[in-house]
Amino acid sequence: MNGNTDSNVLNKKFSRRKFLGVTKATAIGGVIAAGVIGGVAGYLAGSTSAPTVVKTQPGVPTTITQPVTKTVTTTASVPVARKLRVGYIYVGPVGDYGWSYGHDRGRRWADERFGVNQVESTYIESVPEAEVSGAITSLVEKGYELIITTSFGFMDPTAEAAQKYPDRYFVHISGYKSGAAGNAPENMSAAFAEFYQLYYLNGLAAGAVTETGVVGYVGAYPIPEVVRHINAFVLGANYAYKKRTGKNIKAHVSWIFEWVAPEKARSAAIALVEEKNCDVLAFTEDTPAVLQVAEEYQKKGRKVWSFSHYSDMREYGPTAHLTGQIANWGPIYLDFYRMVATNSWQTADIWTRIGDYMPYRWRLPPEKSTAGKPEGTVYLAPLNPVIPSEWQLEIKKKYEEMKELIFEPFSVEGNLGEPIRDQNGEVRIKNGERADHDTLWNMDWHVEYIEEPLPR
């Protein structure tokens, strides 16, 4: 009871009511004071930075009714070309070296091609999904006319904003709402750079090099996008491994329920290697953490391989890097820049795959393949020479065929002539079938080679 008496003594020291009375006044004072300080600072700053705040647009001065004649004359005498103003909203920090970094690379790419003098772009990073509406309003308020939101969770608030601000244009990445799809206003478009084909090619590389016959996948969230990537990866790995050895591949999936969580991804990757004996690790997590784990094992003499994700991550695992999926969002963004700048907006639901936005989209013979070179919006990272040359050719051949959509991973051809079954043995893709858009976007089953059930 010692602690109890102690706290009693403490409590007797001053009256609670007095304490509250005093602090109430303090708090009122504090808030008022903060307001006053803020006001003064704002006034001072406002008066110094006013010229930058006032927008300079040619042709506008005559319609300005403000009595600030000084400003009007200066804008009239120095006409400045109107710049396109684009605002981006990222879910993670641009320094994640994965998803958000990829979008920021796309932004800079598009800015450069459009002309840095013609466009003024900005971004808000690390926006929690519940708070995006404030970020969108901030961009609208500051005069950005094209607003690009780059996370699935931003979809509803983007659609609402499109409704509320019909004079602005909105592009949402990785969702399903757009004017084109008929479930959002006309000033909203959707876009996504699709990776499942590249994951299949990664799978081929994995199946070609694995010695244990066990591959692992560190997954972010069990949503269809990630599920189809996992399935495509495992199908590819099985294709190559079965062709090599006649045995089925074994695959393990570990979910971390985060997009950006290098520490969780690390421990998941280590567990896959140590406990499940995986020697190739694919992943959906926005940092190179998994690749770094593979590299550490390589340095210790154990052969573990991994990939690039969204950006070229070779420098994080020069030995362990097999190949990988890379996105360049730039061409998609550039399209929207042009539409807004030339007043030729058309709502669209863009879903790019291998071949889209490529200067030459017809297939080349495997020897001349462009696989491993930057092109279009989604492309393969350079192939590590440890992949046997016959499998390099196979990867290149399929890459080229996918440019014309001749080869489809989710078809019998992608599974060595076998129908694709789920974990219950039920046939999901029959002979002669190819997965269509809705099958891919609703995918909520794992292919049979995966050991863990899909969390639901």
Next chain:
Amino acid sequence: MKLAKTIIMPHSVKIKRRLHISRKLSILTTFSTLVLAFGVSGIFFAMIGLNPLDVYSYMVGVYTSPTLLLKALERAIPIGLAALGLSIAFRMNFWNIGAEGQMYMGMFASTGIVLLHAYYDLIPDYLVLLLMILASFVTGGLWCGLPAFLKAKMRVNEILTTLMMNYVAMYFVDFLIYGPWRDPKGYGFPLSIPFPEYAKLTMIFGEFAYSGLLLLCIAVALAVVILRYTKLGFELKIVGEGIDIARYAGIRITKVITLGGILSGGIAGLGGLAIVSGIIGRLRPRASPGYGYTAIIVILLSALNPWLVVPVSIFFGGIFVAGDILQATLKIPGAAVEMHQALIFLFIVVGEFLKRYKITITREVVR
């Protein structure tokens, strides 16, 4: 003036609890911590090549622009409701760190009502919102009532239980939304079905900021009435003075602490309702970006005064919106904005400490 407890630290730094906090000292501390917070972050802004005055002018702009102020209000409402809940708990010396979890339980309950209505057609349209309010209050309340009961009965440390129960609540909502509550037409994304219009707080004035502000003000008024004019309010205060004092006064400790906990968690649960029914319009995982924790700072700055919760949470809502504005206009990295916000929080907490304790440093070494 007698000091009840003196903690003697090495190198002769003495920390003494103040017996009496003068009004002057209190105002001075709050004032100077805020000035210091902005001053120090100003130095950091200057270091990354920005004019701190520019930064501050954009921040003030949030409060002067109607559209941005509305956004600040939107964020202020869940924060304010959670803080209001805390004001009741803290008043009785019940250190509830679990507003975040209680909000998640509020979201769970209000979404549950919507689903009962949409999937099983059990509730008529006009009752949905009313039941949501009730359910979120009760569920949030029970989520806090449990640790309160455990504390009153068995002296279980409430800081640990309420904090840990945050994670239970958060993962429970995760489970529901990745599992049975996932929208069957949502392409498998982890979202509930969108709430119908009559299940949204926006139905009252069209804009959530207005109906939310009304909700917050009603909650504040009710809290004030309970605290000032009811027996329970009086008993809560006495319990806050000291459990033994309350016991001598013949107060039934267990009942009072449990009821206080339920009230505290219930109001935070309404904050959860505000998030799903006001801001998002459906349930999603991790729907609260830490509002329950921000509420702790808010209630510290409001000195447990329910009415002050309203302006202080609007102030904080504005600070968050200002973070977006600063990134968009001055191209400040997100990390710098977060650091700036964290500095403000940190200075408030330190100020609170300095208000309550006196630190003296003497040359002589105490052994």
